[in-house]
Amino acid sequence: xxxxxxxxxxxxxxxxxxxxxxxxxxxxxxxxxxxxxxxxxxxxxxxxxxxxxxxxxxxxxxxxxxxxxxxxxxxxxxxxxxxxxxxxxxxxxxxxxxxxxxxxxxxxxxxxxxxxxxxxxxxxxxxxxxxxxxxxxxxxxxxxxxxxxxxxxxxxxxxxxxxxxxxxxxxxxxxxxxxxxxxxxxxxxxxxxxxxxxxxxxxxxxxxxxxxxxxxxxxxxxxxxxxxxxxxxxxxxxxxxxxxxxxxxxxxxxxxxxxxxxxxxxxxxxxxxxxxxxxxxxxxxxxxxxxxxxxxxxxxxxxxxxxxxxxxxxxxxxxxxxxxxxxxxxxxxxxxxxxxxxxxxxxxxxxxxxxxxxxxxxxxxxxxxxxxxxxxxxxxxxxxxxxxxxxxxxxxxxxxxxxxxxxxxxxxxxxxxxxxx
Numbered sequence: 001x002x003x004x005x006x007x008x009x010x011x012x013x014x015x016x017x018x019x020x021x022x023x024x025x026x027x028x029x030x031x032x033x034x035x036x037x038x039x040x041x042x043x044x045x046x047x048x049x050x051x052x053x054x055x056x057x058x059x060x061x062x063x064x065x066x067x068x069x070x071x072x073x074x075x076x077x078x079x080x081x082x083x084x085x086x087x088x089x090x091x092x093x094x095x096x097x098x099x100x101x102x103x104x105x106x107x108x109x110x111x112x113x114x115x116x117x118x119x120x121x122x123x124x125x126x127x128x129x130x131x132x133x134x135x136x137x138x139x140x141x142x143x144x145x146x147x148x149x150x151x152x153x154x155x156x157x158x159x160x161x162x163x164x165x166x167x168x169x170x171x172x173x174x175x176x177x178x179x180x181x182x183x184x185x186x187x188x189x190x191x192x193x194x195x196x197x198x199x200x201x202x203x204x205x206x207x208x209x210x211x212x213x214x215x216x217x218x219x220x221x222x223x224x225x226x227x228x229x230x231x232x233x234x235x236x237x238x239x240x241x242x243x244x245x246x247x248x249x250x251x252x253x254x255x256x257x258x259x260x261x262x263x264x265x266x267x268x269x270x271x272x273x274x275x276x277x278x279x280x281x282x283x284x285x286x287x288x289x290x291x292x293x294x295x296x297x298x299x300x301x302x303x304x305x306x307x308x309x310x311x312x313x314x315x316x317x318x319x320x321x322x323x324x325x326x327x328x329x330x331x332x333x334x335x336x337x338x339x340x341x342x343x344x345x346x347x348x349x350x351x352x353x354x355x356x357x358x359x360x361x362x363x364x365x366x367x368x369x370x371x372x373x374x375x376x377x378x379x380x381x382x383x384x385x386x387x388x389x390x391x392x393x394x395x396x397x398x399x400x401x402x403x404x405x406x407x408x409x410x411x412x413x414x415x416x417x418x419x420x421x
Contacts, residue, residue, distance in 0.1 A: 045368070048406035049419045050361060051345060055398050058341040058387060060380045062272060062333040064263050068283075068315070070325040071258040074229055076251040078104065078244055079222040086240035089251075095227040101251050102238060106223040113216045120209040127202035134195035141188035148181040231255040259315040259323055260296065263331065264308045272335045273298060279313045281331035283323070291319040295333070342396060343385040347404045349376060358388070359403040359410050360396060364418055371403060373412035 082104035089101050155174040158166055235252035238244065261281075265273065279293040296314040303309065311333070315323060348358050356376040361369035374396055379387030388396050396402070401418065403410070410416070 045415055045417045046406055046410065047419055048359075048361075048371070048403045048410075048416045050401035050403050051348070053342055053344065053360070053396060053398055053400045053402055055340045056343055057338050058343065058380060058382075059334055059338050060272070060336045062265065062269060062335060064265065064331050064333070066261045066263050066329055066331060068259050068261050068323060068325055068327045068329060070231075070254045070256060071260045071314075072229055072231070072255040073234070073325075074253050075249050076101065076225060076228060076253060077249060078225055078246055080104065080219060081243070081245045082106075082223060083243045084238050084240050084250075087236065087238055089233060089236065091233050091236045093233045095231065095233060095253065097227055097230045099227040100224060101227055101233075102225040102240075104223040104225070104244075106220055109216060109220045109223060113213065113220060116209060116213045116216055120206065120213060123202060123205045123209055127199065127206055130195065130198040130202045134192065134199055137188065137192040137195040141185070141192045144181070144185040144188035148178070148185045151178040151181040154178075225250060227251075227253055229253055229255055231257075254325060256323075256325065257317060257320055259320045259325060261293070261313050261315075261329060261331070263311040263313065263333070264306075265311060267302050267307050267309060270298075270302070270309060273311060273333055276333050276335045278334045279331055280334065281329040283327045283329045285324075285327055286322070291323065291329075292316050293319075293331075341379060342388045342391050342398070343382070344388055344396075344402050345404050346381075346384055346386055348402045348407075349386060350407065358396070359407045361401040361403065361416065361418065362399075364401065367418045367420060369401070369416060369418065371407065371410045371412070371414045371416045373410070 085103045085105060087102045089095065089099075095101070151174070155171075155178050158171050158174050231253045232255075233251055234254040236250075237248075238250050244250065273295070276295050279295060280290050281293065282288060282290060293313040293315045295311060297312040299310040299312075301309070313331070313333075344358055349356050350358070352375075356378065358374050358376055359371040360374065361371060363369070374388075374390065376386070376388060377390040379389045381387070391397055403416070406416075406419075
């Protein structure tokens, strides 16, 4: 019998070693041998799946959520206390500014107003009488003035005569008459001034009563509770018959035609929204219907505690009529206008340290080509795609084929086979 081999594995190893040494003597055969040892095919070209690069319209936007608010909501209080008369206005009613919402019992105030009006009428009569008295006093003063002038003239005429032609008694009588005329004129002037003061006093009394009348009329008007703005009665907290004070809220009126929303955004987005003008939003109340708003105000300060800032957006009037305050909305702040951009699927993007890269094929020969490596300069991102900003003849351009699968182990200028599936 033949002797059994003591170390058969050693012989196999020796054969393999010799084979490798022989192969090493021929250039280019080492990798093939190693591949055969590993069980791989060194001639096999990587099979990849590609998608054509297209230019598509895009628009950068910021997505957020918020609630709609009425810009102007007023809680209505009574200015005076009193008993509320039956209320006819109800919640949901639309009212114009100045419309009657409710009334308070005003019988007492009306009685006060009638009393003031009677007193005012009396003072006006007295004012007229004082004016008549003043006219009479002015007439008497004029007569006294004429009488004084006459006595002065008579005395002057007598004093101009020769002493032999006039008796001392006539001269004394003339002087006495002049003095009496002077006194009578002074009394007439006094009575005229007194009559004028009576007119002024009567006018002052009229003014005081007119002021009091205006005050009572204001009090009377305050018993009528009016709508402070045009809008919808959102709340009604009285029905009638209650005795209320000035601290009891009665109604809430909301201007639903002017809706706004306040959006909180992180400070890193401040530069993006500074030029934003339009906002598009949806709400569950109307399904997929899109509503529009404008950026009304960007807060001039950033909250240092939260690192955020506020944006106030205003719903356009045509859309506001179909919406309600308090609705939950999903908003998109459009930070730029529509523009054309190259988007690649996120499946085409690979991480390479801190960079992101894509591989693409340009002008393939049939179903074969060379994979080109491109470090990605990313723009906006959607749910499943990324914008490529570095585009052009030496970068990425329309018509190229971007590799979306089979590219994990590729290197630049690697020849690839493009799958037709």
